[in-house]
Amino acid sequence: MTVWVEGATGKAGRRVVDALTAAGVPVRAASRHPGEAHGSVTPVRFDWADERTWAPALGDAEALFVKGLDSDDDAAKTVARLIGSAPAARRVVLMSAVGVDRAPDDAPRRAVERAVQESGKRWTVLRPSWFLQNFDEDEWVFARALRETGELYAGSGDSPVGFTDTRDLADAAVTVLTEDGHDGRGYTVTGPEALTFGEMAALLAEASGRPIRHRDATIDEHRAHFARSGRPEAWVDHMLHLFALVRAGVFAPVTEDFRRLTGKAPRTPAAYAREVWRP
Template sequence: MVREFTELAVRSGVRRVVLLSGRGEAGAQRAEAAVRASGAEWTVVRAAWFQQNFSEDFLVEAVRAGEVALPVGAVGEPFVDADDIADVAVAALTEEGHAGQVYEVTGPRLLTFAEAIGEIAAATGRDVAFASIGAEQYRAAMAEHGVPPEVVSMVEHLFTEVLDGRNAHLTDGVRRALGREPRDFADYARRTAATSTWNPRA
């Protein structure tokens, strides 16, 4: 799909292509190879786990409910702010000097999921707990809540394979692309808490 899209883009006159890729994922590496072979001025942005997964995706309801249960242990993850990813992509599309670059973007520090939830709790002033559960238990809970099987499979892959420690290190992609440090998780948590996104539903 990525190969067909980029080939169509180039045939249509597109000169620059930026791929949002993943860290340590075989499928992402295949997509990167397709973009490199497209003939466009390509840039790859390999992103860590988004900070916004806690507020704009499948974890937001768990945060509102006061407990986040996930099949992950004490592995560190350098959560990256999606605004940093967007800034890098915009720079790569609109500025010279980014063609042929691979920017691996992370936040400025490693946090376990328990530590990330702790920072959310501190920012909201609420009791938000984290529980590490088994993959089977998590799969059953998602199915019980009507999550489609393909989504269950994708999320289970992320937690059991990608979050196995292979990505527990920081990178300088944001600094290389933008000349500044990446946004910190604590700042994200404070900004998001101020919007009432994590307030429990009535």
């Protein structure tokens, strides 16, 4: 079986590629800027905005790992067209997010889930929480402000989050892509505990040995902060929506789904902090 992985150079996608490779599974690693082939990994150019790249990128992959388009109102139709462009694929695994299964059917992310579920393929949905790797890898969500000013910029109040390590998401993806028994099911993949952003700031400060504080930004402050990224307004709106969901408690759940899928304990925020943020 060959697995096509979307976003293969991103925070989650490259860990999925690594985990599949470690499991001996051939991968078509799809991204706008593919690298060099190595081992069982075939990098392929893929661009959601250029459908001419789709069929060559998909090739003869028998399974798809899809992240989708978070801030696009037409994402569901686009994802449905992509799946329809992969006649050799029998299975689709979608990376969604915690709580999407409880969202209205016309909400963009829920509509993407439904497009996958109605695609005629065998499907599984993985719903991770906020990624721990956002703190050091996503420049305009957290990393730049943490590095330059020691501020964890998050308009979250005191609401906790069951932060997910991307490596755990990748291990869960390998399980549902390569083993039977997961068709038509959704799994909420979280860490072992829910922490507030203030508590995360304290962990990062302790691990790094420098002052880091949580800045509980107002909506206007957050919009101005994200606008400096130069990213589209739709992305800014999407991020503000995510923080509204944090304040509403949507990302607070902690589940045993990762342990059930893999037989392993999920990585802890403290372990991530010690590993990545040590001086």
